[in-house]
Amino acid sequence: MGNNTFNFLNLQKSFGEKVDWECVELGRLWGYNLNYFEFLNQEVISVEEGMRLIRDFIQHFPKANMGVEPYPLSLRSVNWIRFLSSHNIEEVDIDSTLYTQLNLLLGKLEYHLLGNHLLENGFALLFGAYYFNDSAFYKKAKSILVPELREQVLGDGGHFERSPMYHCIMLYRVLDCYNLVHNNTLFGRELEVFLREKAEAMLGWLREIIYRDGKIPLLNDAAFGIAPVAKDLMEYGQRLDITCCKKVKLKESGYRKLQxxxxxxxxxxxxxxxxxxxxxxxxxxxxxxxxxxxxxxxxxxxxxxxxxxxxxxxxxxxxxxxxxxxxxxxxxxxxxxxxxxxxxxxxxxxxxxxxxxxxxxxxxxxxxxxxxxxxxxxxxxxxxxxxxxxxxxxxxxxxxxxxxxxxxxxxxxxxxxxxxxxxxxxxxxxxxxxxxxxxxxxxxxxxxxxxxxxxxxx
CATH class of the missing domain: 2.70.98.70 (Beta-galactosidase; Chain A, domain 5)
Incomplete structure (x- = not known):
């Protein structure tokens, strides 16, 4: 929100001159959201404000605890890469810290949790691979994303954790990764067809599960205001020429619809x-x-x-x-x-x-x-x-x-x-x-x- 004031999860806090990147006063999830750097994707944030916050975190990085946990580290890496790339910013100190974080992630992959956490690790490494043209990041990203997406995207296209909210988050990541691979020639675009197929399946499930007003059901852990809305995801798919024309029958995800x-x-x-x-x-x-x-x-x-x-x-x-x-x-x-x-x-x-x-x-x-x-x-x-x-x-x-x-x-x-x-x-x-x-x-x-x-x- 500017001036070191942040609003996540309907809770607002102002930090004054210095951001406390370890803040848990409003709950641990709020502190994680601070470390995700999702705010860099807001249209209202200026380049100067975004860069100031990135540099502020870099100063904190050597003593970071919450921010170097693999899940927030993964999300932050993707958001930094998106921000830096969209504004054509190249700064050695930022790239150096980003590269260090991704190497740190390689040693902290969340195989103990699996699910959407491990996928987020893989998405971050794929972004890092393309950003740094790094074959080690790419090899590990591929070794995570291919088997995990095969397992986690069910036969009807639903995400296997059965949360419509997390399905939307994972779909957004898959669309982003397809966009990345489709528009770059690195690594032979070998994941392009695979990612497209998964995005089509997930879009088909989403189209079937939403209500007529376009909202997702709030089943399992799900809430509004966290994931991209269905309309935006479908429009993103259309911009990438990804659509699911065939009607999906809800089955493996465990949901049934009577309409x-x-x-x-x-x-x-x-x-x-x-x-x-x-x-x-x-x-x-x-x-x-x-x-x-x-x-x-x-x-x-x-x-x-x-x-x-x-x-x-x-x-x-x-x-x-x-x-x-x-x-x-x-x-x-x-x-x-x-x-x-x-x-x-x-x-x-x-x-x-x-x-x-x-x-x-x-x-x-x-x-x-x-x-x-x-x-x-x-x-x-x-x-x-x-x-x-x-x-x-x-x-x-x-x-x-x-x-x-x-x-x-x-x-x-x-x-x-x-x-x-x-x-x-x-x-x-x-x-x-x-x-x-x-x-x-x-x-x-x-x-x-x-x-x-x-x-x-x-």
Whole structure:
């Protein structure tokens, strides 16, 4: 924002004359964002301001801690290269520090975390390879990106961590890397076709997963204001002559979409994430989001923080999602900030265009399985939940929705929800977090039932 004032994650801080690059006063994620140097990509930042901040960091670099962790180091390297290249800046001291950072990264690659972290390491080394014409950087980048993108981009084009937000971030990086390789002759452009294929697949998935208003669903760790929006990503793809013409069928990513009339319903019937890296997963098996007449009506809680605290625990819990809780337990055992122990395993029973039925074993230790079916019945949506014993289904509404409860009927401005088989229902206030550090009060319901609950949305 200028004058050493920064605003990340809806939190602002002014440093005065000297930036504290180790600042954790507003949370560790805020400090990481400071070290990413994403602000160099803002149109409003002047070349002089950008150079001043780069030089300020260079002075700090010998004693840096947070800034030399491999993830922020990777993002900062890419952002410096983009900034320096776009303004045709060549300064020996900056290039020297950048080269040192990339060599440091070679010894700190995040094979212990894998997932999007290791991809970011690879993207940074690829940018470094082209910037410095360095074959060692290129060889290592290729050895990371080819196998990791083959694994992390699923058959339907979705990113394997099942977070629409991280999918958009990874897609942006892939488009950037394709742009880099396509417009340079170094290294024989051997990654060009591979990167193009991955970008096309990821664009196809994104086109299918977004709602009619162009927004991504806030499933798993996802929030607005972090990743490039879908419209910008698609336009970037078009500028690179990358489009996905064929319609994508959501499958391997675990999401299913029911879209007809005034309804858009997106349901999660997949595993929580890759077994070895479910860090951005929530205990949200069989949760759904619902748009009615082009607006968001039923939504998950969202993600407001990565800090290890009660807010983080709640936002990852089953009760924070539109699904069924048994005995007050989570369907998957989420713990710490980015950990999952025991995971719900899903079996898809019926997978048709207008009907999906699946079953998970997340409550097997409690003596029951949970089966949920979602289908189109005439012009209505019918959801059936079945368990052995007592359960509690949650429905969370957007803050703008004013819901009236009358018996077993929930009524909104242009819809009603009929609950058949419920024992009792409770209205309570919860929060909706569409962005980090931004929570808005909204109306939610707990629906208690025995064995079977039928929910009809009209």
């Amino acid at each position: 007809f009339g005034k309804f858009e319903l997106l349901m999660d019937v997949g595993e929580v994430g890759p077994d070895y890296q479910p860090g951005h997963a929530h205990a949200d098996t069989f949760s759904f989001e619902l748009y009615i007449n082009g607006r968001s009506v039923i939504v998950d809680t969202g993600t407001s923080t990565y800090e290890v605290n009660d807010t983080r625990f709640y936002e990852r819990s089953t009760a924070a999602h539109n699904t069924v809780v048994v005995s007050g337990q989570n369907s998957s055992q989420v713990w710490a900030g980015h950990r999952v122990a025991r995971r719900a395993r899903v079996r898809v029973i019926c997978d048709e265009e207008e009907r999906v039925v699946a079953q998970h074993d997340g409550y097997k230790r409690l003596g029951t399985l949970h089966t949920r079916g979602v289908e189109k019945i005439e012009e209505n949506i019918r959801i059936v939940d079945e368990i052995d014993g007592e359960g509690c289904a949650y429905l969370h509404f957007m803050p703008e929705e004013k819901i009236i409860l009358n018996g077993n009927i929930l009524t909104g401005s242009d819809f009603c929800i009929e609950l058949n088989g419920m024992r009792t229902i409770e209205s309570f206030s919860s929060w909706y977090a569409s962005e980090f550090n931004k929570r808005v009060e909204r109306q939610s319901f707990r629906i208690f039932f025995d064995r079977r609950l039928e929910t009809i949305i009209k």
